[in-house]
Amino acid sequence: KRVAVLISGRGSNMTALIEAAKAPDYPAEIVGVFSNRAAAPGLQTARAEGIETATLAQSSFESRLDFENALTRILESWAVDYICLAGFMRILTPEFTTHWQGKAINIHPSLLPAYKGLDTHARAISDGALEAGCTVHFVTPGLDEGPAILQARVPIEAGDTAETLAARVLVEEHKLYPKALALLASGAVTYRS
Numbered sequence: 289k290r291v292a293v294l295i296s297g298r299g300s301n302m303t304a305l306i307e308a309a310k311a312p313d314y315p316a317e318i319v320g321v322f323s324n325r326a327a328a329p330g331l332q333t334a335r336a337e338g339i340e341t342a343t344l345a346q347s348s349f350e351s352r353l354d355f356e357n358a359l360t361r362i363l364e365s366w367a368v369d370y371i372c373l374a375g376f377m378r379i380l381t382p383e384f385t386t387h388w389q390g391k392a393i394n395i396h397p398s399l400l401p402a403y404k405g406l407d408t409h410a411r412a413i414s415d416g417a418l419e420a421g422c423t424v425h426f427v428t429p430g431l432d433e434g435p436a437i438l439q440a441r442v443p444i445e446a447g448d449t450a451e452t453l454a455a456r457v458l459v460e461e462h463k464l465y466p467k468a469l470a471l472l473a474s475g476a477v478t479y480r481s
C-alpha cells in the first residue's frame with residue numbers, strides 16, 4: 289500500500305514510519321511526505337531517504353478548503369492509499385476528513401479520549417495523573433475523536449516535567465505508529481463508522 293505522511297515539524301514519527309517500511313515484509317511504503325511548513329526539519333530527512341516531498345502554505349490560499357483541495361491533488365498525484373498525520377499542526381475540515389475517512393490516521397500524545405488537543409503532557413501532570421501514553425486513531429471530523437487503533441501507556445513519575453514525560457511517550461510513539469499503520473495497510477483493521 290502507498291502511504292503519505294503529513295508533518296509540520298521535526299518528523300520523528302515520520303522517520304519511524306520510514307524505517308519500519310524498509311522491512312521487506314512491511315505492508316506499506318512511504319511514497320511522499322507533505323508539510324504545511326517549508327522549514328519543517330522532517331522534510332530534509334525525507335529527501336535524504338529519497339522520498340518525494342511537497343509543501344503548501346495555507347497563507348497562500350484564499351480559504352482552508354482551497355488549501356486542502358490542493359493538498360488532495362498532491363496526495364492523488366502520489367496515488368496514496370493511506371495518509372498518516374505525524375505532528376501535522378493544521379485542523380482539517382470535515383470535507384477533507386470525510387473524503388479520507390478510514391484512510392487517514394493520526395498519532396496523538398495522550399491516552400485518548402483523555403487530553404485531546406494541545407499540551408497533553410503538562411495537563412496530565414498538573415492533574416496528578418499516574419499514567420500517560422499515546423494513541424493512533426482514525427481521523428474523523430472531530431479533533432482527536434476518531435476510533436482508536438492502538439494505544440501505549442507509560443507511567444508518570446515523580447518529578448516529571450512536560451519535557452521528560454514527552455520524551456518517555458515519544459519512545460512509545462515511534463514503536464506504536466508503525467504497528468498501527470501495518471494493521472491498517474494489511475487490512476487487519478478497517479474503519480467502520
Ligand code: GRF
Nearest residue numbers: 298299300301375395396397
Ligand atoms: C508527537 O508527539 C505527536 O504525537 C504529536 O506531535 C509530535 C510530533 O513529533 N502529534 P514528530 O514531528 O513526529 O517528531
